[in-house]
Amino acid sequence: MSISYFTGRTILITGASSGLGSEFARQLAPVAARMVLVARRNDRLQELQSELKAKNTALEVFTHSVDLRDQSELEHFCDWLDESGLALDFLINNAGLGDHGSFINSEWARVNSLLQVNISALTYLTLRVLPIIKRTGRGLILNVSSIASFLPLPNNAVYAATKAYVTSFSEAVRAELRSSNVSVTVLCPGPVTTEYLAHATRTSDRAGHTAPFLLLSIETVVRQALEAVAKDRASVVPGALVNLAMTIVRSLPMFIKRLVYRARLSRAKPH
Numbered sequence: 001m002s003i004s005y006f007t008g009r010t011i012l013i014t015g016a017s018s019g020l021g022s023e024f025a026r027q028l029a030p031v032a033a034r035m036v037l038v039a040r041r042n043d044r045l046q047e048l049q050s051e052l053k054a055k056n057t058a059l060e061v062f063t064h065s066v067d068l069r070d071q072s073e074l075e076h077f078c079d080w081l082d083e084s085g086l087a088l089d090f091l092i093n094n095a096g097l098g099d100h101g102s103f104i105n106s107e108w109a110r111v112n113s114l115l116q117v118n119i120s121a122l123t124y125l126t127l128r129v130l131p132i133i134k135r136t137g138r139g140l141i142l143n144v145s146s147i148a149s150f151l152p153l154p155n156n157a158v159y160a161a162t163k164a165y166v167t168s169f170s171e172a173v174r175a176e177l178r179s180s181n182v183s184v185t186v187l188c189p190g191p192v193t194t195e196y197l198a199h200a201t202r203t204s205d206r207a208g209h210t211a212p213f214l215l216l217s218i219e220t221v222v223r224q225a226l227e228a229v230a231k232d233r234a235s236v237v238p239g240a241l242v243n244l245a246m247t248i249v250r251s252l253p254m255f256i257k258r259l260v261y262r263a264r265l266s267r268a269k270p271h
């Protein structure tokens with residue numbers, strides 16, 4: 001893929017303060033015209049802003065500290081976007097968080113954060129930004145989901161369900177927008193080394209959820225995601241091995257998956 005496909009674009013990235021979001025900004029910085037970076041940690045966004053400006057002095061970067069769990073903060077940000085007159089033509093809905101552990105032991109505040117950030121904010125932002133994107137006549141939307149969206153995941157029940165929403169929503173909106181000039185792609189990564197796992201792991205929980213052979217670098221995931229967007233692909237699962245594993249998993253009937261859940265969970269029970 002040539003990154004030049006994204007030349008001159010005005011890009012909004014949520015969750016730009018770390019992980020995949022920062023990497024999207026880094027890979028797009030040499031060619032983009034403007035970037036709007038959103039997350040709660042403004043110090044991180046400002047550090048990234050300086051780094052990006054060093055790569056491309058002509059790049060205009062706007063940083064916004066927004067807590068995506070807070071609907072009024074989100075609406076305020078969207079009002080600013082409207083008033084700014086920025087002709088956004090690429091939205092990357094990347095912000096997200098997980099919560100590993102049994103549902104019965106989860107805390108409502110945490111569960112609600114997942115619902116607000118992974119589902120509600122992504123949906124609201126898409127709704128508010130779509131008219132702007134559509135007007136540009138060459139709009140792109142990339143929604144960051146997960147391979148967890150492909151099957152129910154015990155001990156990740158809420159996270160997997162929120163990502164199933166993102167994958168389903170992205171496919172449906174893509175179909176609706178087919179006759180317009182807006183392309184929607186959903187990114188479904190397997191495990192990537194970011195801050196995600198540390199934030200998603202409860203203090204009471206054992207670490208080590210990640211299968212190391214499926215692990216990909218942040219750079220690879222972002223490069224393959226941008227390739228998919230440039231090729232107007234509906235979805236992308238980065239990494240040949242992850243892709244193969246997911247093709248097999250998705251083809252299994254539900255009763256086989258239930259047997260696997262039962263075996264795994266009974267093995268995990270304390271004796």
Ligand SMILES: NC(=O)c1ccc[n+]([C@@H]2O[C@H](COP(=O)([O-])OP(=O)(O)OC[C@H]3O[C@@H](n4cnc5c(N)ncnc54)[C@H](OP(=O)(O)O)[C@@H]3O)[C@@H](O)[C@H]2O)c1
Nearest residue numbers: 015017018019020039040041068095096191192194195196
């Ligand atoms: N890492 C993986 O293994 C993996 C696998 C599949 C899918 N994903 C998905 O990839 C996306 C990016 O995650 P990552 O791996 O890069 O993890 P990360 O390093 O933890 O980044 C998460 C980003 O989301 C932002 N965020 C979280 N809560 C927020 C809130 N309330 N308001 C505003 N921003 C918020 C964080 O910014 P602040 O904390 O500064 O607000 C941060 O920039 C997520 O949607 C995740 O579900 C990750």
